[in-house]
Amino acid sequence: MAKDTKTLCKWDKDDIKDDFKELKKIVSTPAFVCKKCCRVAKKEEYLCKPEEL
Ligand SMILES: [Zn+2]
Structure with missing residues (x-):
């Protein structure tokens, strides 16, 4: 689990596949x-480049 220091923007296909559960948590309630x-x-x-929704 080295994703703590990586922004979602930097995730590649393999990261998404390996940590899909984590991804769902990150995007489920977007702010x-x-x-x-x-x-x-x-x-x-x-x-x-975050911007508040
Ligand atoms: Zn970005």
């Missing part, structure tokens, strides 16, 4: 969206 990658997360620390 932030990444302006660069269009990803969403409950905490801004998961995104590289």
